[in-house]
Amino acid sequence: xxxxxxRDLAKGNWTxxxxxxxxxxRSAWKFTGRDGKAWTGTLTVQAVPAAKGxxxxxxxxxxxx
Numbered sequence: 001x002x003x004x005x006x007r008d009l010a011k012g013n014w015t016x017x018x019x020x021x022x023x024x025x026r027s028a029w030k031f032t033g034r035d036g037k038a039w040t041g042t043l044t045v046q047a048v049p050a051a052k053g054x055x056x057x058x059x060x061x062x063x064x065x
Contacts, residue, residue: 001055002027002045014041030064038064 002025006016009029019028021042029041041061048054 001057002043005043005045005057005059009041009043040064 006027010016012031014029014031017028017030019042022028025046026042026044029043031039031041033039039061040063041059044058044060046056046058048056
């Protein structure tokens with residue numbers, strides 16, 4: 001699941017960046033907007049414990065700087 005979201009972010013011109021918090025279910029991203037300003041994002045994908053085959057995806061986005 002995380003790989004699919006990662007491919008979609010990359011298609012939208014987001015770039016994966018190494019982070020101390022990176023893991024198979026958590027990744028850091030950066031993006032430069034049309035105005036030249038930087039954005040950062042963190043993608044987290046977690047399995048729902050009580051529901052086999054269900055996941056929660058969370059993308060947190062903030063303007064850098």
